[in-house]
Structures are given as structure tokens and as C-alpha cells.
Amino acid sequence: MSVLTQKFSERWKGHLTSFLFILPAVAIFSVFYIYPFFETFNLAMREWNGISMLRPFVWFQNFQDLATDTVWWHSVWHAFYITLFALTFQNALAFALALACDRQIKARNFYRVIFFIPPILSEVVVGFVWKWILEGGMQGGYHYGLLNHFLSSVGLHQLVTDWLSNPKTALTCIAVVHSWKGFGWGFIMFLAGLQTIDRELYEAAWVDGASAWRTFWNVTVPMMLPVIIVVFILTILGSMQAFVLILSMTNEGPGYHTTVPVTRILFAMTGTKQYGYACAMGVTFGAILIGLSLTLKKMQGRMKQV
Amino acid sequence: MKKCVLAGLTAWMIFFTAGCGNVHQGDPNAITVWHWMADRHEAFLQLAERYKEKTGVAVNFQLFTPSDIYSQKITAAAQAGILPDIFGILDKTSVIAEFIKSGFVLNLKDTFAENDSEWQRRFFEKALAVNAFEKGNTYGLEPGIYGVPLDMTNMQMVYNKKLLKDAGIEMPPSTFDEFVAMAPKLRAIGVTPFVSGWGELWLIDCFSSNYAFNIMGEDKVMATYRGEVPYTDPDWIAVFRIFQVMAREDVVDQGIVIKRNKFAEQDFALGRAAFAFNGSWCVNVYHGMNPDLDYGVLLPPPVSKRYPLFIWGGAGSSFVINAHSSKQDKSIMFLQWLTEKDQQKFLSEATANLPANRYALADLPPELADFAGGMEHLTHPTLWPVEEDAVVKEKFTKGLQSILIGEKTPQQVAQDIQAAKTRQVERAGARRR
Numbered sequence: 116m117s118v119l120t121q122k123f124s125e126r127w128k129g130h131l132t133s134f135l136f137i138l139p140a141v142a143i144f145s146v147f148y149i150y151p152f153f154e155t156f157n158l159a160m161r162e163w164n165g166i167s168m169l170r171p172f173v174w175f176q177n178f179q180d181l182a183t184d185t186v187w188w189h190s191v192w193h194a195f196y197i198t199l200f201a202l203t204f205q206n207a208l209a210f211a212l213a214l215a216c217d218r219q220i221k222a223r224n225f226y227r228v229i230f231f232i233p234p235i236l237s238e239v240v241v242g243f244v245w246k247w248i249l250e251g252g253m254q255g256g257y258h259y260g261l262l263n264h265f266l267s268s269v270g271l272h273q274l275v276t277d278w279l280s281n282p283k284t285a286l287t288c289i290a291v292v293h294s295w296k297g298f299g300w301g302f303i304m305f306l307a308g309l310q311t312i313d314r315e316l317y318e319a320a321w322v323d324g325a326s327a328w329r330t331f332w333n334v335t336v337p338m339m340l341p342v343i344i345v346v347f348i349l350t351i352l353g354s355m356q357a358f359v360l361i362l363s364m365t366n367e368g369p370g371y372h373t374t375v376p377v378t379r380i381l382f383a384m385t386g387t388k389q390y391g392y393a394c395a396m397g398v399t400f401g402a403i404l405i406g407l408s409l410t411l412k413k414m415q416g417r418m419k420q421v
Numbered sequence: 422m423k424k425c426v427l428a429g430l431t432a433w434m435i436f437f438t439a440g441c442g443n444v445h446q447g448d449p450n451a452i453t454v455w456h457w458m459a460d461r462h463e464a465f466l467q468l469a470e471r472y473k474e475k476t477g478v479a480v481n482f483q484l485f486t487p488s489d490i491y492s493q494k495i496t497a498a499a500q501a502g503i504l505p506d507i508f509g510i511l512d513k514t515s516v517i518a519e520f521i522k523s524g525f526v527l528n529l530k531d532t533f534a535e536n537d538s539e540w541q542r543r544f545f546e547k548a549l550a551v552n553a554f555e556k557g558n559t560y561g562l563e564p565g566i567y568g569v570p571l572d573m574t575n576m577q578m579v580y581n582k583k584l585l586k587d588a589g590i591e592m593p594p595s596t597f598d599e600f601v602a603m604a605p606k607l608r609a610i611g612v613t614p615f616v617s618g619w620g621e622l623w624l625i626d627c628f629s630s631n632y633a634f635n636i637m638g639e640d641k642v643m644a645t646y647r648g649e650v651p652y653t654d655p656d657w658i659a660v661f662r663i664f665q666v667m668a669r670e671d672v673v674d675q676g677i678v679i680k681r682n683k684f685a686e687q688d689f690a691l692g693r694a695a696f697a698f699n700g701s702w703c704v705n706v707y708h709g710m711n712p713d714l715d716y717g718v719l720l721p722p723p724v725s726k727r728y729p730l731f732i733w734g735g736a737g738s739s740f741v742i743n744a745h746s747s748k749q750d751k752s753i754m755f756l757q758w759l760t761e762k763d764q765q766k767f768l769s770e771a772t773a774n775l776p777a778n779r780y781a782l783a784d785l786p787p788e789l790a791d792f793a794g795g796m797e798h799l800t801h802p803t804l805w806p807v808e809e810d811a812v813v814k815e816k817f818t819k820g821l822q823s824i825l826i827g828e829k830t831p832q833q834v835a836q837d838i839q840a841a842k843t844r845q846v847e848r849a850g851a852r853r854r
Contacts, residue, residue: 165496166519251676254693256611277675282828285679366620369678370823385489386622387811388516 159394165384170391177395187396190374191403197290197375198354205294206343206350209301214335216302217309227306234299242363245292249364251277279365282372289364289373293357300353301346308342309335344415351407355400376400451479452748452755453505455498457491458738459484460705464771468764475758478751499525506746507756509738510568513811514803518560520741521567527742528565532753540757541566547796548573548777551736551803559807568739569756570777572768574701575734575795576627578722579788582715584612584695593717597632597663597724600696604672607695614672616694618682619825622818627733628698628721629821633660634800635723635730646807648846652817652838661831663724664824678822690714701792702737705773718791720798734799737774810849816841 159177161170181187212230216223233241250260258264263275278288312335320330336343358377365373367382376396383393456465462484469480483505485491492511498504504525510517520526533541541549552568554560580593588607594600604614619625633642637656644650645657667673677685682699689697690710697703698721707714723730740759742752758764765781768774775793776782785793802808809817820834829837 164516164519166499166516166523168523252613252674252688252693253611254691259693280674280676280679280826282826365679366681368620368819368822369675369826370819370828382815385493387815389812 155394159398161391163390164388165390177392190376190379194355194375200290201294201350201354205298206301209298210305213302213305230302231299233296238359239363242360246364249278280369285372308339312338348411453481454507455483455505457488459486461772504743506748506752507740526567527744530565533566543778547799548736568741570736570739572737573775574737576700578719579716580696593719594722597722600722601670613694615696616685616688617698618685619677620679620681626818631721636725638728646809653835658831668825678825704788731800732798733801735801810845813842
């Protein structure tokens with residue numbers, strides 16, 4: 116064997132050994148990520164009930180049907196509504212609480228723990244507890260829903276309603292509970308971000324005579340921008356895909372008033388057995404989420420330049 | 422080094438390929454049963470123990486809950502070819518038919534016919550009918566009996582005797598008008614007149630179909646499903662109007678449209694509601710929630726005298742045998758034993774469900790006996806010659822929710838459903854072309 120052939124074979128042996136080491140990871144990634152990804156596209160162009168061996172190819176028919184499916188587009192709007200609510204109220208609350216806990220206040224560790232409890236609770240449990248709070252029924256002349264009981268006991272009878280089955284309030288209730296459940300994540304990330312800001316910047320601003328408000332706008336916010344963008348992206352992805360709370364609180368009802376894309380996908384698969392259509396929904400929704408994330412990433416780049 | 426890599430790789434291959442075979446085929450003297458019935462699991466385990474003592478065959482009952490997760494599991498298992506020896510299909514007829522058509526379910530027609538149909542004769546006719554497909558069925562299936570019923574169920578109304586008495590109501594209603602007229606009296610004592618889990622679409626569908634049969638008769642309902650009668654027909658409007666009346670006259674709370682049956686059962690058991698619409702399994706559930714609850718059973722009060730009111734019922738749960746199982750004979754023998762009088766009686770007593778075996782009806786609790794009294798009024802979508810398209814059904818049930826919350830009128834809902842029906846019929850026509 117020539118020296119060249121020996122070198123070549125040794126190099127290939129090295130490659131093969133390396134390949135064998137990464138093979139398990141590649142196989143797992145292929146089976147659980149790459150294959151389902153392409154299979155979803157494949158199924159989105161087929162008509163399939165989930166059981167039959169026949170899966171006729173229908174090209175873009177499922178996407179065409181989806182384009183005119185008003186319930187689907189309503190569900191997308193509902194997801195946007197919940198997301199907008201979370202982006203504003205949830206993150207504003209998380210930021211305000213993080214600012215408070217960043218200062219030298221008493222029992223701040225206790226508050227940190229308290230604020231982080233909602234995110235670690237099971238979504239189903241949270242859903243059922245809030246369902247009980249927002250319940251609209253009566254027994255023996257008394258409201259057994261906690262909120263209605265409170266409202267009527269303080270004389271605000273006109274505000275009493277069946278919060279979750281009233282089409283005007285149901286989606287907002289879901290958005291509020293979702294924000295309550297999720298603000299702890301933002302709180303932790305904001306707090307971590309705030310603690311990385313160099314204290315000397317605040318001291319310099321104070322020496323220059325900057326007010327608390329100006330310090331906040333000119334020091335805290337710019338320094339926190341990368342964290343804010345990450346929290347926004349995570350909030351968007353988390354809120355757009357919220358569904359466990361919805362299933363446990365309203366089961367998509369009343370009518371279609373709290374339906375969101377993920378519940379539509381679930382119902383198309385398990386309810387009406389339209390697996391192909393459900394995959395088309397999944398692909399479309401995935402594209403929407405990717406589009407949103409890319410837009411935010413671009414915004415982040417531009418803000419960095421500013 | 423090489424040896425280590427090879428050993429690691431082999432172990433890894435074994436680990437991954439272990440899940441690819443049919444894991445249930447291992448022990449030749451054991452059969453595996455998948456089911457979703459959490460309330461019956463303990464009783465099943467006891468019966469399995471008895472069966473093993475008697476025959477030496479181990480029956481491995483595996484419980485998967487909740488039921489919708491179970492349904493997804495068997496669908497995935499069918500695709501992967503790892504269905505157990507015996508399993509249940511908890512879904513509508515078209516789905517059961519698809520399992521059969523795809524060759525996953527064994528036809529038991531010949532087995533039932535053996536020994537002068539001894540096995541077949543022990544069941545209530547309606548219980549077996551749910552699993553039977555006649556010649557010329559719309560699903561194009563080979564005629565046969567594909568499942569073994571375990572118990573019977575039917576959907577009726579229940580009423581709280583004490584609450585009715587407190588409201589000064591002496592007798593339960595015999596007509597829908599009487600039922601509606603009771604609402605103010607019940608509201609006056611601070612209870613909700615009627616509750617049901619109408620956040621679950623199948624339950625509101627079931628209630629509405631009782632009245633559809635009562636108002637227009639089975640033939641016209643089936644003609645609608647075939648696309649020959651529109652949902653805008655006055656008879657259908659009359660069906661939808663029942664829900665409008667119930668909402669307008671305060672018979673139901675608005676919250677009924679998002680209520681799951683579990684919570685509706687709680688409301689009735691805790692005396693928050695005077696009437697409920699539920700299945701015969703509720704006897705067990707109510708007993709667990711409130712052992713002192715004193716209640717009676719009645720058929721939903723009819724709205725018309727034109728046609729009889731039919732209620733949903735039949736086989737509550739059934740088992741089928743995997744057509745690819747290597748232990749079909751053992752599976753059949755176990756199901757034959759499970760549906761014998763003694764085992765059926767044990768199951769009925771342990772789980773407060775109506776037995777599928779007609780000879781095991783004795784000694785039922787009074788409420789369950791009342792439910793058994795409604796057996797001659799049974800119907801079920803699985804017994805109907807046609808099935809409504811699932812997309813139309815969704816529009817139908819969501820439309821009823823819209824009426825209950827006062828968002829839409831019966832006419833608007835009828836138009837919405839008819840539009841969905843027309844679209845689905847056109848789509849089906851295009852597919853056929």
C-alpha cells in the first residue's frame with residue numbers, strides 16, 4: 116500500500132469514526148424533526164382522514180379551502196389579539212415588577228419567588244382555577260363564581276356576567292389569564308437584564324442631573340433593548356400557540372369566539388378527521404410565525420443601528 | 422476504541438429498533454387489551470385475574486385516558502401496525518368503518534353464528550346492532566359483526582326530586598312546554614332549571630337529534646343528511662327554536678355553552694341544577710359525587726306528537742379484535758367469557774352500567790333500572806343508514822351554541838348550516854369526478 120493510499124484510508128477512518136459518533140444525533144434529529152417537517156408538507160397536499168391507507172394527492176386544494184375559511188382567519192385574529200394583549204399588558208407588568216425588584220426593597224427574593232409561581236403551574240390547573248373564579252352560575256341566590264360573588268357583594272351588580280360564555284368578554288378573559296400565567300417568564304428575563312446594566316451608568320446620569328424618567332429612557336431602555344426583543348419574540352411565539360388554557364377554560368366556545376389556530380388544527384385532526392387540511396393549517400400558521408419572528412429580528416437589527 | 426464504538430452502536434440500534442416490532446406479540450399465552458374506561462379499569466383487572474386462574478391466559482388490560490387521547494393513540498397505532506390483540510374504537514361510524522375497511526378489525530360474523538348463534542343471542546339486539554354492518558351499507562363494508570358490546574348506555578334526562586318538591590312541582594314534565602313552564606319556579610328557589618355539558622359538541626348534537634326525530638321523524642332527518650331536505654326547512658327551524666326558547670325563558674344558563682359534562686354532572690350532583698341531560702353512566706358518577714342525591718329519570722319531554730321521540734343509546738362500549746393479531750382465537754375466547762352472564766353481572770354491579778348481556782339485568786340499582794326502561798326508544802348515529810358530514814355537524818352544533826348565547830336566530834343558523842352543507846356536497850361531487 117502506498118503512503119498516499121494509507122493516508123487516504125486513515126483520513127476516511129477518522130471521518131467514519133466521527134460520523135459514527137454523530138450518527139445517533141443525526142438519526143434522532145432526522146426521525147423526530149426533519150421527517151415530520153417534510154411529511155407535514157406532504158400531507159398538506161393530500162386528502163386523508165388519518166386512518167385510511169389511501170391518501171389522494173389534491174395539490175393546493177387544502178390551501179385554497181383555507182384561504183376562504185372564515186373560521187380559520189377569525190382564529191388567527193384571536194391569536195393576534197391574545198398576543199397583542201400579552202405584548203403590552205403582560206410585558207409592561209413584567210418590566211414594572213422587574214424594575215421594582217431590581218431595587219433594594221425589602222423581601223425582594225420573596226417577591227421574585229411569588230412572581231415566578233404562575234409560569235410553573237400546570238396550564239390545565241390554572242385554566243380550571245380561573246374558570247371557577249370567572250364562573251357565572253348561581254346557587255341559592257348566590258354567585259358561586261368568585262369574581263361575580265365579589266362584584267355583587269360590593270354592589271357592582273351591573274358588572275356581573277357569565278365572563279367565559281359571554282362573547283364580548285370570553286376572549287379578553289382568556290388573554291388576561293394567559294398574561295397572568297406568562298408574565299413571570301418576562302419578569303425573570305427582564306430582572307436578569309436589569310442586573311447586567313453597569314451601575315456606573317446610573318451614577319453618571321445622576322451626577323449629570325438626569326431625572327429618574329430621563330435615566331429610565333436614556334439608560335435603562337437602550338441597555339435593555341436586546342432583552343426586550345428576545346422577550347417579545349418569546350411572547351409572540353408562546354401567545355400565538357396558546358391553547359391548553361383555552362381548552363380548559365372555554366373549549367373553543369362560545370361558538371367560535373375563543374378559537375385559535377392550534378385548537379382549529381387539533382379539531383380538524385381529532386374532530387372532523389381532516390388530517391390533510393390540518394397539516395395545511397399547520398404549514399400556514401408556521402409560515403405566519405416565521406414571518407413574525409423574522410420581522411422582529413429585522414427590527415432588532417435596525418434598533419441596534421439606531 | 423473500535424470495540425467500544427461498535428458495542429455502543431449495536432446497543433443503540435437495539436434500543437431504537439426494539440420499538441419497531443409488535444411488542445404485544447411476545448408472550449404466546451397473554452393477550453393485550455387497550456381501553457379508555459378509567460371507571461371500569463379496576464373491575465377489568467379483577468376479571469383478568471379470574472380469567473388467568475381459570476384458563477392460564479394472562480389478559481393485560483392497558484388503560485389510556487382521556488378518551489380523546491386514546492382515540493389518537495389507536496389511530497397512530499393502526500398506522501404503525503402495533504395495535505393490541507383487543508381494542509376499542511371510540512369514534513363515529515365513519516371512523517369505525519375506516520378501521521374495518523383498512524383491515525384492522527376482524528369480522529366476527531361466523532363466530533357469532535356458531536352453536537346456533539348462542540353468543541349472539543345473549544346480547545340485546547340494539548347493543549349488537551351498533552357493531553353490525555348490513556349488506557349494502559353506505560360504507561361499502563363486507564356485511565358482518567365487527568365488535569363485541571360490553572355494556573349498554575342511553576341518554577335521558579334526570580331530575581332532582583327534592584328541588585322539584587321545594588319549587589312546588591309535583592310531577593316531572595310530560596311535554597316540552599310543561600318543562601319550560603317550570604323554569605321560573607325553579608329560578609325562584611335559586612337553582613338553574615337545566616344543565617348539560619353542551620360545551621362538548623356531541624352532547625348538544627344528541628339532544629337536538631332527539632327533538633329532530635320527534636318533530637320530523639327519522640326519514641326526514643336522514644333525507645337531510647343525504648342532502649335532499651335543506652336545513653332551512655321549517656321543521657329544522659322548529660328544532661333550532663327549542664334552543665332559542667330554552668335561552669329566552671331562562672331554562673339554561675348562558676354558561677351551558679362552554680360547560681364540559683364533568684362540570685355539568687357536578688352542578689346536578691351538588692343540587693345547583695334541577696334537571697340534567699346525561700348518559701346512564703351518570704348513575705355511577707352522581708353516586709361518587711353525592712351518595713345522598715335523590716333523583717329520577719325521564720325521557721326528554723316531547724315537543725310534538727307527530728313522531729315518537731327517540732333517544733341515543735345502544736352499546737356503551739365495545740371491543741374489537743385486531744385482524745392482524747396472532748392470538749385471535751384466544752382473544753375471541755376471552756371476549757366470549759367476558760360477556761357471559763356472571764362476568765356481565767359483576768361488571769354491571771362494580772361500575773353501575775347497564776349490561777349488554779340480556780340475562781344479567783337483574784338487581785340493578787333503581788336509577789339504573791329507570792334508565793333501562795328507556796331501551797325501547799333507542800336510536801344512535803351508528804345505526805343510521807347515513808351519517809352527516811363532520812364539517813356540517815360542527816357548523817350545526819356551533820350554530821346551536823350561537824342561538825343559546827343570543828348571537829344568532831334559528832333562521833340565520835339554518836342558513837349557515839345549509840351553506841356548509843351545500844359546500845360539502847359540491848366538494849364531495851368534485852372529488853368523485
